[in-house]
Amino acid sequence: MSxxxxxxxxxxxxxxAYDVDLDPDWSIGDKPNGGYLLAVIARAAxxxxxxxxxLAVSGHFMRAPVAGPAEVRVxxxxxxxxxxTVRAGLWQEGRPFVETLISAGAIAAGDxxxxxxxxxxxxxxxxxxxWEPPNFPIPLFRRMELRLDPATxxxxxxxxxxxxxxxxxxxxxxxxxxxLLVAVDAMPPTVFHLGRFGWAPTVELTxxxxxxxxxxxxxxxxxxxxxxxxxxxxxxxxxxxxxxLVAQSRQLALAAGS
Amino acid sequence: MSxxxxxxxxxxxxxxAYDVDLDPDWSIGDKPNGGYLLAVIARAAxxxxxxxxxLAVSGHFMRAPVAGPAEVRVxxxxxxxxxxTVRAGLWQEGRPFVETLISAGAIAAGDxxxxxxxxxxxxxxxxxxxWEPPNFPIPLFRRMELRLDPATxxxxxxxxxxxxxxxxxxxxxxxxxxxLLVAVDAMPPTVFHLGRFGWAPTVELTxxxxxxxxxxxxxxxxxxxxxxxxxxxxxxxxxxxxxxLVAQSRQLALAAGS
Numbered sequence: 001m002s003x004x005x006x007x008x009x010x011x012x013x014x015x016x017a018y019d020v021d022l023d024p025d026w027s028i029g030d031k032p033n034g035g036y037l038l039a040v041i042a043r044a045a046x047x048x049x050x051x052x053x054x055l056a057v058s059g060h061f062m063r064a065p066v067a068g069p070a071e072v073r074v075x076x077x078x079x080x081x082x083x084x085t086v087r088a089g090l091w092q093e094g095r096p097f098v099e100t101l102i103s104a105g106a107i108a109a110g111d112x113x114x115x116x117x118x119x120x121x122x123x124x125x126x127x128x129x130x131w132e133p134p135n136f137p138i139p140l141f142r143r144m145e146l147r148l149d150p151a152t153x154x155x156x157x158x159x160x161x162x163x164x165x166x167x168x169x170x171x172x173x174x175x176x177x178x179x180l181l182v183a184v185d186a187m188p189p190t191v192f193h194l195g196r197f198g199w200a201p202t203v204e205l206t207x208x209x210x211x212x213x214x215x216x217x218x219x220x221x222x223x224x225x226x227x228x229x230x231x232x233x234x235x236x237x238x239x240x241x242x243x244x245l246v247a248q249s250r251q252l253a254l255a256a257g258s
Numbered sequence: 259m260s261x262x263x264x265x266x267x268x269x270x271x272x273x274x275a276y277d278v279d280l281d282p283d284w285s286i287g288d289k290p291n292g293g294y295l296l297a298v299i300a301r302a303a304x305x306x307x308x309x310x311x312x313l314a315v316s317g318h319f320m321r322a323p324v325a326g327p328a329e330v331r332v333x334x335x336x337x338x339x340x341x342x343t344v345r346a347g348l349w350q351e352g353r354p355f356v357e358t359l360i361s362a363g364a365i366a367a368g369d370x371x372x373x374x375x376x377x378x379x380x381x382x383x384x385x386x387x388x389w390e391p392p393n394f395p396i397p398l399f400r401r402m403e404l405r406l407d408p409a410t411x412x413x414x415x416x417x418x419x420x421x422x423x424x425x426x427x428x429x430x431x432x433x434x435x436x437x438l439l440v441a442v443d444a445m446p447p448t449v450f451h452l453g454r455f456g457w458a459p460t461v462e463l464t465x466x467x468x469x470x471x472x473x474x475x476x477x478x479x480x481x482x483x484x485x486x487x488x489x490x491x492x493x494x495x496x497x498x499x500x501x502x503l504v505a506q507s508r509q510l511a512l513a514a515g516s
Contacts, residue, residue, distance in 0.1 A: 055489065056462035056510045058316030060343050060359045062336045077357055078320045082512075083461055085318050085357060087345070099335055099343060101318045101359050103461045103510070108487030113513075114452055116419070116483045161374070194372055203341055203361045204314035206464040208510050210486050225374045225495070226503045228468050229366030231313065233506055237483070245484045248491055250508055252314045252361070252466050254340075255371075 002173035003143055004182075008036075010044040016074050018044040020090075024067035026182070027139045031064040034098075034202045034251075035185030036140070039178040041088045041100050044072035049084035051104035053177055058101045058206040065090060065097040080105075107177065108211045112244060119219050119239035122149045125166045129153075131188065144186055145170050152193075161190035161224040166217045167238075175213045177246075184236040184249035187222040191232050191255045198256030200232075205251035216241030230258025260431035261401055262440075266294070268302040274332050276302040278348075282325035284440070285397045289322040292356075292460045292509075293443030294398070297436040299346045299358050302330035307342035309362035311435055316359045316464040323348060323355040338363075365435065366469045370502060377477050377497035380407045383424045387411075389446065402444055403428050410451075419448035419482035424475045425496075433471045435504075442494040442507035445480040449490050449513045452482075456514030458490075463509035474499030488516025 007023035026036040042054040071091045078085045083105045090098040122128065128147035132138055148165040167183050184207050189200040222236045232255050238247040265281035284294040300312040329349045336343045341363045348356040380386060386405035390396055406423040425441050442465050447458040477497045482490050490513050496505040 056318070058318070058359055058462065058464055060314070060316070060361050062338070062343050077354055080320070085320050087357065096335055099345065099359055101316055101357055101462075103318050106487070108489065110487070112484055112486045113488070114419075114482075114485040114490075116481075161372075204316065204359075204464070204466075206316055206462070206508070208462075208491060208508070210484060210489070210491075223374075224372075225506065226370055226468060227372040228370045228503075229364070229368070230371075231366065231468070232372075233466060233468075245486075248483065248508065250464070250466070250506065 002169060002171050004169055004176055004179055008040045008043050008178060010047060010072060012047065018072040018074065020070050020072055022065060022067045022070050025139050025143050027067060029136060032067055033140050033182060033185055034061060034205055035182040037090055037098050038100065038207060039181040041072050041090055041098065042102055042178055042181060044074050045086040045088040045102040046104050048074040049076050049079060049086050049104050051084050053104065053107045054102050054209055055083065055105050055107060056103045056206065056208050057181060060099050060204050061202050063097045065092045107209055115245060119243040120164055120221055122164060122166065122219060125217060128166055143170060146186060155192040156195045157193055159193060161193040163187050163190050164221045167220050168217050172215065175215050177209050177212050180209050180213060180238055180247035181207050183218050183220055183238045184247055187220060187236060190222050190224040190234050191227060196255040196257060200253045200256055202251050202253045205249060207247060207249040209247055211244055211246045213240035213246045214242045227255055230254055260427060260429050262427055262434055262437055266298045266301050266436060268305060268330060270305065276330040276332065278328050278330055280323060280325045280328050283397050283401050285325060287394060290325055291398050291440060291443055292319060292463055293440040295348055295356050296465060297439040299330050299348055299356065300360055300436055300439060302332050303344040303346040303360040304362050306332040307334050307337060307344050307362050309342050311362065311365045312360050312467055313341065313363050313365060314361045314464065314466050315439060318357050318462050319460050321355045323350045365467055373503060377501040378422055378479055380422060380424065380477060383475060386424055401428055404444060413450040414453045415451055417451060419451040421445050421448050422479045425478050426475050430473065433473050435467050435470050438467050438471060438496055438505035439465050441476050441478055441496045442505055445478060445494060448480050448482040448492050449485060454513040454515060458511045458514055460509050460511045463507060465505060465507040467505055469502055469504045471498035471504045472500045485513055488512055
C-alpha cells in the first residue's frame with residue numbers, strides 16, 4: 001500500500017473547506033515539497049468539483065508552510081461538462097500559503113494521438129546514483145527514489161543547467177496521477193549547474209497532467225533557459241516507463257544569492 | 259502613439275473592481291485574444307498591488323467574452339516586498355470568464371545573468387509572409403504584424419508542430435512588457451501542422467514575463483510536444499530584437515475535432 005495516498009488524504013469539513021495533514025516525509029529540509037502541496041490541494045479541488053483528474057494546476061507560492069495540520073479552502077468557480085475551474089488555497093493558522101487555480105477534468109485514457117520528442121535515453125537506474133546533499137536532509141527521498149543521470153551530475157558540471165534522472169515512489173501501489181505533480185518538482189534546482197547553490201524558492205509552478213502513468217520508473221528532465229534579475233525558469237518533463245509523456249511543468253523561482 | 263495602451267486601459271472603480279473596455283481590434287474572429295485578456299487583467303492586478311510588472315500570469319479560461327465593457331475583479335492576496343500575489347478575474351454580465359493568479363514584482367532591469375539557447379535565426383521579416391486565413395477575419399492583425407517563417411508555413415507541412423515568426427505591434431510606441439502576454443498567444447495553433455484545423459480553445463495559459471523588450475521586432479517560436487485525449491500543449495518563447503529571451507508560456511488547449 002503506497003504511502004502517497006495517506007499522505008495526501010483530504011477530509012471534507014464543509015462545502016468549501018478540507019482538513020489535511022501535511023506529512024513531514026514529503027519535505028525538502030523542513031519545508032513540504034511544493035509539488036506535494038499541489039498534489040494535496042489538487043486532491044481537494046477534484047473532490048469538490050467531482051472531477052477525476054487535474055488537467056492544469058497553477059500554484060503561486062507565498063510562504064512555506066510547516067508539516068502538520070492545514071486546511072484547503074476550495075471554491076468551484078465553474079462546473080463544466082468537460083472542464084471545471086476551481087480556486088483552491090492552502091491555509092495554515094488563518095493565513096494563505098499557496099494559492100492555486102485548477103482546471104479539472106478527465107485526462108487521456110487511450111494512446112497518445114501524437115507525440116514529439118521521444119523520452120530521453122538514460123543509463124539504467126542501477127547506474128544512476130541516488131543523490132542527497134551532504135549536510136541537508138531531504139525527507140522526501142524516504143518516499144521518492146531519485147537517481148540522477150551521471151551525464152548531468154555532479155554540479156557544477158559543464159555549465160548546462162539540465163538535470164535528468166529516474167524517479168519513483170518507493171512503495172508504489174496503483175499509479176496515482178497526482179504523484180506526477182510531485183515528480184515535476186522533485187529535481188534539484190538546475191541552477192546548481194551555474195554554481196547557484198542554496199535554497200531556490202518557487203514563486204509560481206504550473207503543472208499539466210497529460211496521462212495516467214504506467215507502473216514503474218518515471219523519467220524526468222529539468223532544464224532552465226534563462227536567469228534574469230535573479231529569476232530563473234525551470235521546465236520539467238516527465239515520461240512513464242513506456243516512454244509516454246505524462247506531465248509537463250514550468251516554474252519561476254529565485255536563484256540563491258539573488 | 260501605440261494603440262495597445264488605450265486598448266488595455268483599466269479604470270479603478272472601487273478597491274477591488276476595475277472597469278475595462280475590450281477592444282474588438284484585439285480579437286481572433288469575434289473573440290478577444292486570450293493573451294490580450296491576460297494583458298488587460300494583469301494591468302489591473304499590477305495597479306492594485308502597486309507592482310511594476312507581472313512576473314507570472316496564470317490564466318484559466320472558462321468562457322470567451324465579447325468585445326465591449328467588462329470588469330476586472332481584483333483581490334491582492336499578499337503584498338510582499340519583492341513579490342505580490344493577486345487573484346484577478348474578468349467578468350461580464352455578472353459572470354466570470356477568465357480567472358487568473360498573478361505574481362507581480364519588478365522584472366530584470368540589467369543584462370541577463372545567464373541565457374541558454376540563442377534566439378532562432380529566421381529569414382528577414384520581408385521574406386516571411388504575413389498570414390491571414392482565407393475565410394476567417396483576424397482583427398488582431400490590424401494591430402499586430404505577424405510574419406511567418408516559410409520553413410514553418412504553410413500547413414500541414416512536415417508534420418512537425420512548430421511555428422516560428424516575427425511579431426510586432428504596428429504602431430509601436432515605448433515597448434510595454436504587457437504586450438508580451440499578447441505575443442505568447444498570437445501564433446496560429448501549432449496543431450494545424452497535424453491537420454487539426456479550426457478553433458482550439460485555450461483552457462489554461464501561464465505566461466512568464468522575463469524582461470522588458472527592446473524596441474522593434476519580436477521573434478516567437480511555438481511548439482507542441484503531445485496531443486493526448488484531444489488536449490495539446492503549446493509552448494511559446496519570445497525573444498526581442500537584441501535576441502534576448504523576454505517571455506515564455508505554455509498553454510493547454512483542445513484540438514479542433516476533439
